Amino acid sequence: MQGRIIKAMAGFYHVYSEKEIYLTKPRGLFRLENITPAVGDMVDFEADPLHMEGTIVSIHERENLLIRPRVSNVTMALLVFSLIDPMPDYLLLDKLICNALWQGIEPHLVFNKCDLRYGEEEVAKTIYSLTPHEKHFVSAQTGEGIEELRASLVGGIHVVAGPSGSGKSSLLNAFGMEKTLEVGEISSKLRRGKHTTRHVQLLPIGEDTFIVDTPGFTNLELDEKIDPLILRECFEEFLPFAHKCRYDNCLHGPEPQCAVKEALAQGLIRPERYENYLILLDQVKERKDYQ
Numbered sequence: 001m002q003g004r005i006i007k008a009m010a011g012f013y014h015v016y017s018e019k020e021i022y023l024t025k026p027r028g029l030f031r032l033e034n035i036t037p038a039v040g041d042m043v044d045f046e047a048d049p050l051h052m053e054g055t056i057v058s059i060h061e062r063e064n065l066l067i068r069p070r071v072s073n074v075t076m077a078l079l080v081f082s083l084i085d086p087m088p089d090y091l092l093l094d095k096l097i098c099n100a101l102w103q104g105i106e107p108h109l110v111f112n113k114c115d116l117r118y119g120e121e122e123v124a125k126t127i128y129s130l131t132p133h134e135k136h137f138v139s140a141q142t143g144e145g146i147e148e149l150r151a152s153l154v155g156g157i158h159v160v161a162g163p164s165g166s167g168k169s170s171l172l173n174a175f176g177m178e179k180t181l182e183v184g185e186i187s188s189k190l191r192r193g194k195h196t197t198r199h200v201q202l203l204p205i206g207e208d209t210f211i212v213d214t215p216g217f218t219n220l221e222l223d224e225k226i227d228p229l230i231l232r233e234c235f236e237e238f239l240p241f242a243h244k245c246r247y248d249n250c251l252h253g254p255e256p257q258c259a260v261k262e263a264l265a266q267g268l269i270r271p272e273r274y275e276n277y278l279i280l281l282d283q284v285k286e287r288k289d290y291q
């Protein structure tokens with residue numbers, strides 16, 4: 001059978017397959033080969049349907065692997081920022097967009113606490129008006145925009161990320177998922193470990209659609225592997241212009257005849273995004289292994 005690892009606990013893996021959860025162990029060979037299954041892995045397993053148990057026999061190739069929390073095959077990151085209390089830190093948002101793109105994860109911008117309406121909504125809309133990323137303005141408190149946001153999560157594994165206090169937990173609750181997976185009825189072996197440490201798990205919210213129950217991207221710095229050439233690709237609204245720069249390796253800084261700066265001058269790129277790009281460019285240039 002085929003399924004998705006939705007939880008890892010004490011050497012056991014909970015595999016979700018056709019709306020059932022199996023308690024599985026990896027086959028012995030994995031340990032010899034130094035393979036550790038991850039939450040998010042798509043696996044083939046031999047099932048014992050009577051006891052809802054099984055043995056994982058192979059792991060499908062991963063699209064990506066987040067480190068903290070350790071989750072594979074993440075498709076979308078909901079970058080949650082509140083419009084007030086705390087005010088949005090757009091430099092941090094731009095960093096998280098880069099980190100997501102670098103890992104092959106699609107960033108979606110979620111601006112929360114819309115119910116408080118303090119004008120920041122217009123600021124956020126303006127700054128990101130020219131970026132290709134999906135944007136949502138929601139209130140986890142009143143439920144405004146929540147249905148649309150949830151409906152946009154079709155297929156894949158989605159993680160929420162963002163600064164403390166922005167409403168990530170509230171958002172997960174607004175999705176109605178506080179206690180989605182009390183899987184105790186499935187096997188007594190599960191129950192024993194239940195009240196120990198918190199383990200990351202995937203909450204099924206639709207057809208092969210899951211949400212990670214703890215925030216991702218807990219490191220709020222730019223990924224250390226992002227160099228200037230990668231950074232340049234992560235500001236996606238620059239890309240239609242970048243190939244017209246005079247120099248192929250143009251980083252859109254001091255270089256002459258830079259089409260990105262021309263686009264900026266014509267209002268085709270937002271100055272806030274360009275300024276943050278320059279700040280991040282300086283940061284990655286300073287890293288010692290570049291040059």
Ligand SMILES: Nc1nc2c(ncn2[C@@H]2O[C@H](COP(=O)(O)OP(=O)(O)O)[C@@H](O)[C@H]2O)c(=O)[nH]1
Binds near residue numbers: 115
């Ligand atoms: N007014 C308002 N408050 C909210 C909203 N979402 C979250 N909060 C409040 O903001 C605070 C932080 O929310 P929380 O979900 O714990 O943020 P987290 O740190 O990102 O998980 C809590 O006091 C929430 O009640 C919202 O949409 N509107």
Ligand SMILES: [Mg+2]
Binds near residue numbers: 168169170
């Ligand atoms: Mg929280």
Ligand SMILES: [Zn+2]
Binds near residue numbers: 242246250252258259
């Ligand atoms: Zn340029």
